[in-house]
Structures are given as C-alpha cells and as structure tokens.
Amino acid sequence: MTTSQARLAVDIGGTFTDIVLEHGDRQFTTKVLTTQSAPEQGVLDGIAKAMTEAGLQPAAVGLLIHGTTLATNALIERKGAKTALITTEGHRDAVEMALENRFEQYDINIDRPAPLVPRYLRWPVTERLNVHGQALLPLDEGSVTALFPLIEKHAIEALAVGLLHAYANPAHEERVRNLIAARFPSLAISLSSEVAPEIREYERQSTTCANAYVQPKMAGYLMALDAQLKAQGFACPFLLMTSGGGLTDLATAVKFPIRLVESGPAGGAILAARIAEELGLDRVVSYDMGGTTAKICLIDDYQPLSTRTFEVARAYRNLKGSGLPVKIPAIEMVEIGAGGGSIASVDALGRVAVGPESAGSQPGPACYDQGGERAAVTDADLVLGKIDPAAFAGGSVKLAPEKAGEALQRTIGQPLGMDAPLAAFAVAEIVDENMANAARVHAVEWGKDIAARAMIAFGGAAPLHAARLAEKLNLSQVIVPAGAGVGSAVGFLRAPISYEVVRSRYMRLDGFDAALANDLLATMRAEATAIVRQGAPDAELSETRMAFMRYVGQGHEITVPLPARDLEVDDAETLRALFEDTYRALYGQTVPGQEPEILSWTLTVSSPAVSSKVTAAAVGGPPGQPFGSRRLFDSNAQAFVEAAEWRRETLGSAEVKGPALIVEDQTTTVVPDGFTATVGKGGALVLTRA
Secondary structure (H helix, E strand, O other): OOOOOEEEEEEEOOOEEEEEEEEOOEEEEEEEEOOOOOHHHHHHHHHHHHHHHHOOOHHHEEEEEEEEOHHHHHHHHOOOOOEEEEEEOOOOOHHHHOOOOOOOOOOOOOOOOOOOOOHHHEEEEOOEEOOOOOEEEOOOHHHHHOOHHHHHHOOOOEEEEEOOOOOOOOHHHHHHHHHHHHHOOOOEEEEHHHHOOOOOHHHHHHHHHHHHHHHHHHHHHHHHHHHHHHHOOOOOOEEEEOOOOOEEEHHHHHHOHHHHOOHHHHHHHHHHHHHHHHHOOOEEEEEEEOOOOEEEEEEEOOEEOEEOOEEEOOOOOOOOOOOEEEOOOEEOOEEEOOOOOEEEEEOOOOOEEEEEEEOOOOOOOHHHOOOOOOOEHHHHHHHOOOOOOOOHHHHOOOOOHHHHHHHHHHHHHHHHOOOHHHHHHHHHHHHHHHHHHHHHHHHHHOOOOHHHOEEEEEOOOHHHHHHHHHHHHOOOEEEEOOOHHHHHHHHHOOOOEEEEEEEEEEEEHHHOOHHHHHHHHHHHHHHHHHHHHHHOOOOOOEEEEEEEEEEOOOOOOEEEEOOOOOOOOOHHHHHHHHHHHHHHHHHOOOOOOOOEEEEEEEEEEEOOOOOOOOOOOOOOOOOOOOOEEEEEEEOOOOEEEEEEEEEHHHOOOOOEEOOEEEEOOOOEEEEOOOEEEEEOHHHOEEEEEO
C-alpha cells in the first residue's frame, strides 16, 4: 500500500454498520443499518456511499480493516450454531461444573449462565494424557466413530474438541478431527489445542465451545464479504481487528473467530488511548455506546488494560463469574446490554428495566417505524429532545417521534402512571445508572479509582449520555473525539498489525531450561510473524514476550516481561528478579523462601501503529454561532429547557455553555446545564463540568 492510497475501516454492530474512509488528510464517514440476515449487504451499501462521497474507485483503496460485534451478539443472544463437545471420558460436565464457586455468596437464588453446549450434546471418548502430554490411555478410535450417528441425528453444525491436557500434546485432538472430517468434511471443527493451548480445562473448553458456536456464522459471513469485495474490484489486503487491539489476516479470523469477539470495542479502546496520549491524559475511562451494547474500558499511561481471560454476557449485576469465560488475548473492558436499541419494560415488581434484549436494526426501536412496538433507549432519547428526527445517522434513518411517544406511553407510562416524557426520563436514568454501576464494579475489580479520570465518549449513542454518566460517576471532564459516532472504525485505522501466540509449558526457575524456552519462543515467533507478514510484508516488526508466573502453590499468575533476546542459563536469576519486581509492585512485598514457576508464555509480533493525517474539526478560528434551538429535557430540573443547537464543524473557538446540543452527521453531543464545551487538540470536544 502506498501512502497515496485510501484506507477503509468497517465496524458492524448489532444495530448500525459504520464506515470510515481516509484519503490523505480527508475523512469520509457514513452509518447504515446493519442487515441482520446478510450483514455483508450493509457493509457493501455503506462502502458504496463512502466511496461515492469521496469520488474514489475500488482500485484507489490500499487497505480494508474490518471489526464486528457479530460474534459477541451471537454469544449474548444465544444465536450461534448447534454445537457438540467431544471431551475425555469422565469429564463431560467440566464446562457446567465450572470453578465450583459462587460469584455471589449470599444470594441463594443465583444461577450460572447455561453452557453453550447442553449435556446431551457433550460426548466422551476414551483417551487420557497426563500433564506432560504423555499418553496414559491411547485414543480409542472406535469411541470416536461411534459418535457419527449422533452427529447426524442431532444435525450438528459445529464441533468443539476439548480433551484433557491437549495443550501439552495435540495428537489425540488432531486424530479426532481427522476421523470426523473424513466422514463429515463440511463440519466446522474447533480444537482446544489450537484455539486456547493453555492450562485450566474449564476455561479452555469454554473458549473452544464459543469458537465452534460462532464459527459457521462468522466464517460464512467473512468469506461471502471477501468474495463480493473482490468482485467489486477491491484487490487490497483485507484485515480483521482482534480483541487484543491488533489486526490479523482473513484466514486466521475464519479459523479462530472467537478472537474477533470484542473486535469492535477493541477499536474504540485503541482510539481512546490515542486521544488520551494526544491530550496528555494519563488516566481515562473510555465509554463506547452503540445500538446494542455499552462498553467501559480503563486506560492508564495511554495503554488499555489487557487480559487473557474475560467473560461474555455477565448475567448477574456485572459480577465476575456470572458470564461465559473466554481465554484469548483481549483488551479488558466490561460490556453490558445497554445500547440505543436496548428494550425497556416494567418488571413484575413495577421497576423499569432496560436490556439486555435489543431491538437491533430490524425492526429496531419503535421510532424507526419498521414495525417495532416495544420502547427502546433511542425512543427515550428522541422524546427527551436529544435527537433530531430528521438528521439521525446523518439523515440515513428518518425517525418517527410519535411512534416513540406511543411506545413509551404504552409500555412504561401506563403501567407506572407516567406521561411519555417522564417515562422516557425513567428509561434514560435506568440505562445511565446501569452503565455507571458497571463502571464502578469494573474499577473496583481492578483496584482503580474511577472518579479520578476523564471520560472519552464515542459511539453513536455515547455522546447523548456521556455528561449524565459523568455526573453519576463524579467525573469532571468528558472528551468526545472527532468522528465519535463511528469511533471504533476510526480506531481500526490507528491499530498496528499484530498477533499474539500463547503456549502453556510448565517450568520452575530452579530447573530452568533455557534451550527449551528458546525453542518454544522461536516456534511462537514464526507462527506470529507469518500471520503479521500477510498484512505488513515490508514493515519493521517489533516483538513483545511475556511469562505468566507465580510462586509454587499459588492459584493465579502475574504477567512478567521477558528479555528481548535469546534466554541463557543464567537468566533464571534474571527472571526471578523480574518476577519479584512485578510482584512487589502489585502486592507491596515478595514471599521469602518461595520458588517462582512459569505456567505459560506469550509472544506478540507487531508492525508500527499508524498515525492519522486527518484533523476532522478546525481548532481555533472565529467563534461560530448556533443555528437554532430545541427543547431538551434537563435531568436535574426534570423539565424541558430550551437548548441551543450548534454544528460541530463550525464551532471554531466558541465556548458553548449548556444546555446545548452539538450536532454532527453520526451523533449529537448533549451539553447539559453546568457543563461547558470547547474544541481541543485534534478537533476533540472537551466538556468541562462546573
């Protein structure tokens, strides 16, 4: 790709598909409804609109980057493939027994989320490996072929294979795949030794089941989109955003779609980290609210928190342990079903509830006028005056305010004796409090102070709610970056091409084997480099290596950086010092006389991150003027007030005092009474709370 070629980013959400096209120092954005039955059609429609606006042909595009929450939504809504799990005899219930703990000790009614694979589809085979990968019991191939009638009987669409200790030796899993693939060549098969080659059977099997569950849908979608893009003349590299904040090639994404499960939100976190660095904010919280979900991420020293295990679809007050664990490299964030399409209702106790069910794009909230009858958050925002019905999503979706009011009155107002505006206010308050609670819980889990941070808000719905959320969290500053309405897609264009490989290989430091460690890391480097070179054939690559270490006898590891060179015999003491420095920084002291051990190793190969030439809004210049006014519901006064309307691109050096609405094509920023908005570096809106 030459520097003169355009770069295209696509982000598919549960409700909207966002497109960003950068060409030189110009940026073109568009937002179209996601076409649920064939998501690739919405992508192609959005690309066509952006290309037409830019006056470009497909040959002018040098790189296409794609991220999506389709996999996440399939897991949350349980709309994946019919999946079976093959596991070692005697261990079919591991994914249901989980960790045998209670995430809420004092609630006798708690319920863990049901496994993706029910018990009648979890099938044992006869085999057994030990922790070192040695066969204690050879694989009985007859126990595998005996499953063929069950695959046919239950019309299985995807198969997960998670045998005991397969991370140490994949031979049995590979043989199971070969036997089944010979009989069912079109069946999607996921091996735990490839998807998550790490210790801990529950997390490994859960991740493999999740990969299998979403693979047919994701692979079919990605391959169909790739074929149609090529047919239209796009010959550029096609890269996918991963949950860890890097980019990978199409073949890897098709094989391991679980790595894309948080790809859309990861792009937003990358954008927020870049904005924080530009503005010199070393402690921020990013807030991404789209049509289906809302995501909160903590960013310290311009780096989002990262993890190797996170949970999808937490079912109980956002508490850790109440979701499905997925063991992949990911940016650490909390995600809840609170988006513009989240459906509002009144429960049996007379309380307003919002989400996690979403109206999506079809039929969408009632105000979309596509047959939806249940009130959603967007209906509430429209009734409260936050949205211009004629300019929603850049005018691509015309809203019907009367439908929103009717739905709110019918589903919320009548049961609770409220008029439509008060019902809308109740919905907005509940969704904002749900997000505030999720942010508080997330910060506490990580030992962080949420109130000492600035908020960076993006996504189509976040600027509508950000100031109110900041009030609830006692934050004094909200940043709305340029292009906020399509923020995750903008973030894709800032991400490096990278790939992380992980392997579990147990090693105590008092028996440190440098040759074995170097051989393992070399194999991991070759695997990661081969993938990264698909999208960055000529770039100078960097490498990051980490070890997951703990004291012998402990239950959890900490991440320790490894020297950027081949390891030597004397490096046992080097690693001991690095481990103790990291341990002391986390816990304030080390444990004298205890021996450290390594459980897993990770290696990440990356190309340089890309800087942008685009400044989407002018900084300075003469102050602009509002173009009109609109009635806006004031949350504190609980009444409508008159709010000035401004176009974002004409603000100049104006200081906008709330109540006000700052309008752009893909979103609107609500500036309540008590807040002041100005344009900061890079065109970011800076809202300051009095």
